[in-house]
Amino acid sequence: MAEKITGSEALIRSLIEEGVETIFGYPGGAIMPVYDALYHHREKLKHVLTRHEQGAVHAAQGYSRATGKVGVCFATSGPGATNLLTGIADAMIDSTPLVCVTGQVASPLLGTDAFQESDIVGMSMPVTKWNFQITSADEIPEVMAKAFYIAHSGRPGPVLIDFAKDAQFAEIDFEYHKCNNIRSYVPYRPIDNSQVEAAANAINNAKKPFLFFGQGVVLSQAENELKELVEKAGIPAAWTLLGNSALPSNHPLNVGMLGMHGNYGPNLLTNECDIIIAIGMRFDDRVTGNLSKYAKQAEIIHIEVDPAEIGKIVNTKFPVVGDAKKVLRKLNPLIAKNEHPEWVAKFKACYDIEYKKVIERDIYRNNGKISMGEVVRMVSEKTEGNAICVTDVGQHQMIAARYFKFNQTKSVVTSGGLGTMGFGLPAAVGAQFGRPDRTVVTFIGDGGFQMTMQELGTIAQEKIPVKIVILNNNFLGMVRQWQELFFESRYSFTELKGPDFVHLSGAYGIPAKRVEKGAELEAAIAEMIDTDGPYLLEVKVEKEDNVFPMVATGASVSEIMLEAPTKK
Amino acid sequence: MKEEYIITAYTENHIGMLNRITIIFTRRKVNIESLTVSESAIKGISKFTIVVHSTAEQAEKIVKQIEKQVEVLKAFYHNNDEMIYQEIALYKVSTKALTAGNKIETLVRKHNARILEITDEYTVIEKTGHNDETQEFFDELNEFKVMQFIRSGRVAITRSPIERLSQFLAERDSMLA
Known part of the structure; x- marks a missing residue:
């Protein structure tokens, strides 16, 4: 039986019909009616307030990647919506199913440069699998059903639904039917x-x-x-x-x-x-x-x-x-x-060569200093290969991919195709909400961490037990590595000074520790993993380590280097 | 080797489809030489006819990307030999030039063009044909100063006897059954 409800209520009910449990978002003027409807369902639908819309979309991505479910995020119109774009582009290239709902100015104001109006449908077109602007409340059930069907079927991807404010207020007869067919869309062709x-x-x-x-x-x-x-x-x-x-x-x-x-x-x-x-x-x-x-x-x-x-x-x-x-x-x-x-x-013979030339030195440094590989190995060992490993982008990401060991699937959350720095911390938030039963560890460089570190606020407020490992070399390490190898060590704007990460973490009430000596590392990692709740571990790693092996740009896979070519 | 290809796409007649299709070309830096969009024989389904200079390989990849769009039913690419195609052009000349002698009339006959409207000031002539034909007519007519000229995008139809969109829709129905 259909019943009369507002467009905002219809949107929230649609999410419940689709089995959504968690939403990551950030309210604002043009999406306030939706947030008001959400208030009445807050027991059933968990909403996580991130500290930036980029955090919301990366969290939705992390949630999806750790669970296989569709990630959902909310943002308001204008800047709220445009702040989602990086995450949407990331989800598009990494085939992550998302439904992103943005508020939009009331439909009579469309195209008038109204306050916080942006053409998010136009802007997101190249980076969404599908998008749609709802200007009439009647469209909501069908459009939302299509959104979820499109996001998760075939090759998954992000869908953006732009929701005009007048349609959020309007009343409709609500009846929901899941979508399982769209005439123009063939997600799975019959196998030949x-x-x-x-x-x-x-x-x-x-x-x-x-x-x-x-x-x-x-x-x-x-x-x-x-x-x-x-x-x-x-x-x-x-x-x-x-x-x-x-x-x-x-x-x-x-x-x-x-x-x-x-x-x-x-x-x-x-x-x-x-x-x-x-x-x-x-x-x-x-x-x-x-x-x-x-x-x-x-x-x-x-x-x-x-x-x-x-x-x-x-x-x-x-x-x-x-x-x-x-x-x-x-x-x-x-x-x-x-x-x-x-x-x-x-393959074994190749591995033995790589082990002697690269791996052994990477994961057992034994010179008092600390390598990224050593940290990754120890965390992996301490969590016995059962953790979800979330990374940011750069040297630490490659090191984590190379040395973290996994026993089960859906354990890696990383930004692949787009290579989005700042992905790690919010994605870890999402992964932890998706899998509260698993240990979530995130490795982040000092550069990427400073791009989205405000999400410490989300972690502190929600008291989620994310284990944050900052691998700090005071460099944008991967760019520095390329400068060393291909630009004659001209370190053009890659050295950076960070804040006192331990103090920063302390300001949020998140326990933290800094490790600078190899001998202290193992105990610090144990303390982090054994602590209930969130923990931030800053590890001062060697400043100018390189990631090897490496297939340089333009080189063939068979020209893979195990070490830097000797300088002429 | 680059040559002219005609890309056709059948899509739902929804807002934003044109944008979704054209950004596929923009992103790959392929220029659209001509574009025609209109309702197809099936109500609610638009047909895009797009002319590009490209390699066969690139045309094929573009077609796959177009077809990947959720609201695209089917897309194809053909070279010019595989399709019958036409463009329409309108030419405005001064009526004085027309009445000054029989040369314009001869040109209109020779090029199989026709006159749409005559006023005291100007005469509008229409010609359909391939780009080189409408261009040739323009060049000859321009001796008498063409005041305005406009050429449409291309419309094209395959030489194949089967309507492939109907085939696609039939396949879809059988997949769902």
Whole structure:
């Protein structure tokens, strides 16, 4: 039975109908009726007040990535809405399902340069999967149902709903039906069995098969199917940054990370394998390096839900369009039991080289000073691979990806495609709200932390037990590394002085400690993890460490460097 | 190799669709040479006809990106040989020039153009054809000083006997059944 309610109430009821439990947001003039409706449902719908709209959208992203659910955020019109854009762009490129609701001036004022009016529909168009402006309250149930359906189906992505203030006040007869079909939208194409058979044949005949997995595996919950394929065919498997944790780190066929700061073997042997089986990944330039020297000897099988990704970057001999889980369920029975011991041994040999040249020094510094890798290793060990690891962007992000170990999926929350500094702290807030049962640790550089550190206020107010590790080298470390390697060490505006992070944390009432000596590190990490509630640990790491291995821009994956080239 | 491609897209007739489609070209720095949008044979579905200079590979990738838009039903690309296409052009000349001799009349006959309106001051002539044909007519007519000239975007139709949008809609129905 339909009943008469306001547009704002209808919006809130729509969220409840969609199973939303948590909203991250920031109120303002043009969204006040919605916040008023929310007030009456505050027991059922948890709203988290962030300290900036960028924090709200990153928190919604973190929530989504840790749970697999659609992240929801609210902002007001004008600056509130534009402050969401970075997070929306981040969610778009990293395929994160979001529904962002922005307030908008009343519809008669549209286009008049009214107070806090901005064309957020126009501005967000290139970075949303879909967006819509509600100017009539009647549209709300159908539009909200479409928003959630579009956000999470097919290749997920962000949806923005711009909600004119007069429509928030107007009354409608509310009746809600979930959306499961839009005429113009085909999120999952029927799987072509001949494509699956061709791919299975290629895998069965391969001598040196190599599997790449990306976030598509996580988004379609195909972790078990992936593991089954890897084990059945005996294929070494490497992950993209966002695919990390879809296969346990200690799995014998998990050979590590692809790409610019990935592992030695996966990069080098990309140019030696005979078949690449790419699942739910998009051949980002940070993965491929120089395309003209990328895997030219290999035939590529590309399993991908988004048809626009197939053939976008690399020539694909065996395309399989479809959701990773559904495709693997059809593919796995056609795979012959196999193993490739000599081929797998090559990865091990590469790992041994990398271990001696890079890893050992990274994770056991033993010279009194502290390396980022050492901190990551210790936190990983202390949490026994069960934590959710949230990172910001930069050197520490690559180090965390390389050295944090994972037992379960959906354990990595990081900004991949967009590389958004400032992502880490708010994303950790969202991840912790999504998974209160898990330890959430976030590694952040001193640069990125200062971009969104106001979210300490959110953490303090909500008393969420996020463990914050600032890896402080008083540098924008990754940029500095590039300046050292490619700009003759001209450190152009990369050195920065931070505040006293321990004092800062103390001002928010969050316990904190600074560690400057290697000998104090282990105890400090134990104290952080064992503390109930939030904790901030500032670790003074070596100022001018570099992340290696590295595939330099323009270089081939097989030209991966284990150390800086000797200077001429 | 770059050549002229005609990209066609069938979309829901919703606000903002034009923007959603054109930003795909803008982002890849592909210029739109001509653009026509109008309702298709099916009510509520718009048809976009877009002409670009591009490689086949780029045209294919653009079509995939267009089709990825939630409110796009189907998109295609073709080279000029694969489609029948027309543009329409209007020319304004002074009526004095028209009546001064029979040269303009000869040109109108030769180019298969037609006269739409004659007033004391000016005459409006219409010609449909390919870009080079309407341009050739312009060049010859301009001897008598064309006062105003306008050319439309392209409209195009495939040589294939099947209406592929209907096929798509039928497939959608069978997928949902």
